[in-house]
Amino acid sequence: MSDPKLPPVYDPAAVETARYRFWLDQEYFKAAGDDLRTPYTIVIPPPNVTGSLHMGHALNNTIQDILIRWKRMQGFDTLWLPGCDHAGIATQNVVEKHLAEEGVDKEDLGREGFLEKVWEWKDTYHARITKQLYRLGVSCDWSRERFTMDEGCSMAVRRVFVDLYRKGLIYRGDYLINWCPRCHTALSDIEVEHEDEASTLTHIRYPLEDGSGTITVATTRPETMLGDTAVAVHPEDSRYQKLVGKKVILPLLDRLIPIVADHYVDPAFGSGAVKVTPGHDLNDFAIGQRHNLELIKIIDEDAKMTAAAGPYAGLDRFECRKKVVADLEALGLIEAIREHEHSLGHCQRCRTVVEPLISRQWFVRMKPLAEPALAAVEDGSTQFVPPRFTRIYQNWLESIRDWCISRQLWWGHRIPAWYCACGELVVDYEEPQSCPACGGKLEQDPDVLDTWFSSALWPFSTLGWPEKTADLKHFYPTSVLVTAYDIIFFWVARMMFMSLEFMGEVPFHTVYITGLVRDSLGRKMSKSLGNGIDPLEIIENYGADTLRFTLVTGQAPGNDQRFRQESVEAGRNFANKIWNASRFVLMNLSDQEDGTVDFTLYDPEVMLPRLIRIDRWILHRYNETVRQTTDLLEAYELGEAARLIYEFIWNDFCDWYVELSKYFLYRKDEPDAGADRNRTRAVLAYVLDGMMRLLHPFMPFISEEIWQQLPNRREEALVVASWPKPLEEHIFMQEATEMLLVQEVARAIRNLRSQVQLSPGKKAAVIIHAGGETARFLQEESHQLAKLTFAEPLTIEPAAVKPKQSLTAIITDGLELFLPLEGVIDVEAEIGRLEKELTQLQAEKKKTDGKLKSEGFVKKAPPEVIAKEEARREEQAARLTKLEQRIRELK
Numbered sequence: 001m002s003d004p005k006l007p008p009v010y011d012p013a014a015v016e017t018a019r020y021r022f023w024l025d026q027e028y029f030k031a032a033g034d035d036l037r038t039p040y041t042i043v044i045p046p047p048n049v050t051g052s053l054h055m056g057h058a059l060n061n062t063i064q065d066i067l068i069r070w071k072r073m074q075g076f077d078t079l080w081l082p083g084c085d086h087a088g089i090a091t092q093n094v095v096e097k098h099l100a101e102e103g104v105d106k107e108d109l110g111r112e113g114f115l116e117k118v119w120e121w122k123d124t125y126h127a128r129i130t131k132q133l134y135r136l137g138v139s140c141d142w143s144r145e146r147f148t149m150d151e152g153c154s155m156a157v158r159r160v161f162v163d164l165y166r167k168g169l170i171y172r173g174d175y176l177i178n179w180c181p182r183c184h185t186a187l188s189d190i191e192v193e194h195e196d197e198a199s200t201l202t203h204i205r206y207p208l209e210d211g212s213g214t215i216t217v218a219t220t221r222p223e224t225m226l227g228d229t230a231v232a233v234h235p236e237d238s239r240y241q242k243l244v245g246k247k248v249i250l251p252l253l254d255r256l257i258p259i260v261a262d263h264y265v266d267p268a269f270g271s272g273a274v275k276v277t278p279g280h281d282l283n284d285f286a287i288g289q290r291h292n293l294e295l296i297k298i299i300d301e302d303a304k305m306t307a308a309a310g311p312y313a314g315l316d317r318f319e320c321r322k323k324v325v326a327d328l329e330a331l332g333l334i335e336a337i338r339e340h341e342h343s344l345g346h347c348q349r350c351r352t353v354v355e356p357l358i359s360r361q362w363f364v365r366m367k368p369l370a371e372p373a374l375a376a377v378e379d380g381s382t383q384f385v386p387p388r389f390t391r392i393y394q395n396w397l398e399s400i401r402d403w404c405i406s407r408q409l410w411w412g413h414r415i416p417a418w419y420c421a422c423g424e425l426v427v428d429y430e431e432p433q434s435c436p437a438c439g440g441k442l443e444q445d446p447d448v449l450d451t452w453f454s455s456a457l458w459p460f461s462t463l464g465w466p467e468k469t470a471d472l473k474h475f476y477p478t479s480v481l482v483t484a485y486d487i488i489f490f491w492v493a494r495m496m497f498m499s500l501e502f503m504g505e506v507p508f509h510t511v512y513i514t515g516l517v518r519d520s521l522g523r524k525m526s527k528s529l530g531n532g533i534d535p536l537e538i539i540e541n542y543g544a545d546t547l548r549f550t551l552v553t554g555q556a557p558g559n560d561q562r563f564r565q566e567s568v569e570a571g572r573n574f575a576n577k578i579w580n581a582s583r584f585v586l587m588n589l590s591d592q593e594d595g596t597v598d599f600t601l602y603d604p605e606v607m608l609p610r611l612i613r614i615d616r617w618i619l620h621r622y623n624e625t626v627r628q629t630t631d632l633l634e635a636y637e638l639g640e641a642a643r644l645i646y647e648f649i650w651n652d653f654c655d656w657y658v659e660l661s662k663y664f665l666y667r668k669d670e671p672d673a674g675a676d677r678n679r680t681r682a683v684l685a686y687v688l689d690g691m692m693r694l695l696h697p698f699m700p701f702i703s704e705e706i707w708q709q710l711p712n713r714r715e716e717a718l719v720v721a722s723w724p725k726p727l728e729e730h731i732f733m734q735e736a737t738e739m740l741l742v743q744e745v746a747r748a749i750r751n752l753r754s755q756v757q758l759s760p761g762k763k764a765a766v767i768i769h770a771g772g773e774t775a776r777f778l779q780e781e782s783h784q785l786a787k788l789t790f791a792e793p794l795t796i797e798p799a800a801v802k803p804k805q806s807l808t809a810i811i812t813d814g815l816e817l818f819l820p821l822e823g824v825i826d827v828e829a830e831i832g833r834l835e836k837e838l839t840q841l842q843a844e845k846k847k848t849d850g851k852l853k854s855e856g857f858v859k860k861a862p863p864e865v866i867a868k869e870e871a872r873r874e875e876q877a878a879r880l881t882k883l884e885q886r887i888r889e890l891k
């Protein structure tokens with residue numbers, strides 16, 4: 001045997017860096033843009049430019065890479081378009097924090113100076129995340145990389161904004177928005193995280209203007225009463241019908257406010273009457289619009305009380321709450337204060353309690369845009385995998401409110417709107433020179449757009465829109481979007497309606513939803529828990545292939561998975577197993593003493609007649625694996641596909657075929673030894689080549705490394721080699737069934753040997769009772785069986801009877817095995833050992849029986865404990881029967 005080029009021990013670090021460089025240098029990831037080939041396109045969910053690779057990215061990008069590599073091998077013109085998101089509020093927060101550490105306030109730098117700093121940071125971070133993606137092995141077309149704030153994407157943003165504005169789908173309006181007093185910006189509904197918190201419900205009496213009594217309202221936020229402009233009751237609530245239209249005196253401020261009837265009010269909640277604060281509550285805002293109520297802003301952008309709060313002006317909102325309650329108490333207007341759990345909104349970025357505020361913001365009118373986005377999913381133009389996520393998408397779009405898109409930040413796409421002192425507003429693609437109405441100086445809107453505005457255009461802006469580029473024509477719409485379920489609202493839905501509006505077509509045909517990667521206990525990985533696992537550390541220690549394989553086998557579409565250290569180690573063992581088996585094969589292929597190996601297995605007419613049973617069997621199994629793997633990938637069952645490949649490589653190939661092949665590889669003297677050797681080499685080479693192809697999308701590095709050493713390869717690199725197809729002429733049903741039985745016999749022999757603890761390697765006779773066809777092919781494989789199971793001598797006969805003192809295994813009707821023990825082990829001592837075990841087991845079973853008979857236990861124990869005991873009893877009974885039978889056999 002000559003030395004193969006693979007070193008004896010697999011070192012992922014050495015292989016991976018060099019291989020990635022090789023792929024990049026050869027430009028294998030570059031999409032051809034060839035109109036004659038069918039495109040397959042994925043646009044990457046752009047990671048935040050300030051982010052670093054976490055487990056969610058690792059999973060998400062592994063899945064995309066598997067799909068892309070598989071389709072590339074299938075001959076599609078694949079484009080995986082990479083890029084980063086400027087991540088407005090997240091990036092601005094990060095940079096502000098860094099500057100604060102240096103003692104710099106962004107206000108001191110000014111807008112231009114601050115943005116310069118952010119761009120510097122952007123470059124540093126961008127280099128970092130890109131390098132991290134390289135490590136994972138992603139086969140993105142880096143020549144087409146984009147950034148949400150690059151020139152082209154920024155142009156697309158302006159175009160969309162102006163066009164929507166001109167169509168009346170973007171407007172500026174006073175609206176109640178979610179405001180973060182810390183971040184000083186508006187938040188969209190989904191940037192607010194709601195959590196249930198223990199609180200109190202304060203019941204306040206409002207005196208009626210006519211002095212005829214009071215009406216009681218309940219609130220979790222007593223300080224907002226200062227901004228009340230009505231009390232509302234349900235129109236059919238008989239208790240209040242005669243009060244509708246009357247007025248109450250708002251305590252503390254002595255303002256008169258009306259009692260209105262509105263269907264929104266729940267008569268069963270509290271007293272059935274509610275206070276209405278249109279300026280600080282989303283539902284009250286809606287009531288206010290229906291009844292034309294006045295809007296009073298009592299809390300400002302810093303969460304302090306305004307002048308409208310009268311004597312409370314200047315107080316923090318929470319201090320004010322205490323003071324209001326105390327003052328009402330003093331007036332005897334508090335009816336009750338009760339414990340109450342309620343849901344409170346927090347800023348997603350900084351956890352500050354959100355304040356609903358009236359402010360002038362830009363909005364996208366959602367109703368007309370949502371309708372086509374709903375229809376496109378309804379008619380199947382875009383499908384979710386798994387389908388249950390369709391409902392989540394639909395529910396959100398059906399009940400959607402207008403989208404507040406302006407943000408009071410500096411980092412982002414500045415809104416293309418200019419104001420003049422004369423009142424003129426100009427919205428345009430380019431900055432206007434002067435006011436078209438009065439010729440005066442114009443000021444641009446200081447706000448930027450919600451970061452998701454540019455992400456919503458990602459599938460077409462990255463392909464060159466609004467220009468009519470060749471890429472846009474060829475690669476749009478994209479094939480599949482791979483994303484986590486937590487951004488269906490933020491991102492998926494918005495890409496849908498923007499693409500339908502501007503491209504007239506869905507952005508992708510399939511949305512593959514991934515679950516979260518949780519820790520081994522099922523907890524979300526988080527900084528505060530300190531339970532995050534750094535994917536880069538796993539890559540460092542185990543290699544990217546192992547990380548990828550662990551992640552993909554652990555997942556099923558849409559389901560969360562737990563990340564376990566044991567799985568990583570299993571993945572590493574798999575890589576080592578592949579390496580060692582491949583090394584063995586390559587060593588034997590490179591031995592040319594019998595002349596050049598004839599790899600004409602590719603030419604079935606020449607090779608097929610020469611193949612023997614085990615060859616036909618492994619080709620059949622490989623063929624099946626190709627077919628099933630391809631089917632599973634088509635169905636997006638990536639984890640199942642990976643498991644299938646694992647089982648084929650580990651069990652069929654490494655544990656069986658490689659072992660069986662040794663018999664033919666090492667024969668020396670027989671006249672046909674050379675031919676046998678070459679035939680076996682051809683099959684080994686063929687299957688190894690195919691296995692590396694199947695493995696490549698999942699474990700790209702190790703598969704390419706091994707494949708490059710194959711003497712029979714016909715393509716220049718595995719990354720661009722063809723995906724295998726199942727072959728009609730490689731279906732060998734009969735040989736497959738026969739080999740299954742051979743394997744079962746071998747397993748049964750091993751099992752019998754282990755029952756009496758025969759050390760591996762110790763020879764022992766085996767008698768097989770079999771007749772007819774079965775006896776014939778077992779006889780043909782008897783040399784292999786004997787070698788694999790140390791059965792010596794191995795006899796196969798139709799008339800075999802069970803010898804005295806022997807163990808039996810029944811495989812099928814008419815196929816039985818005997819392992820005679822006389823002279824092999826000390827039978828008396830073995831019987832003694834088994835009898836001791838029997839006595840012990842009987843005692844254990846008695847205990848279980850007793851427990852299950854005891855009334856105290858059966859009545860008191862929870863059902864799952866009883867079920868466990870019942871299972872134990874059954875298991876003990878089964879073991880008992882077996883033991884007794886073995887003792888009988890030995891006697």
Ligand SMILES: [Zn+2]
Nearest residue numbers: 180183347350
């Ligand atoms: Zn905040």
Ligand SMILES: [Zn+2]
Nearest residue numbers: 420422435438
């Ligand atoms: Zn003007």
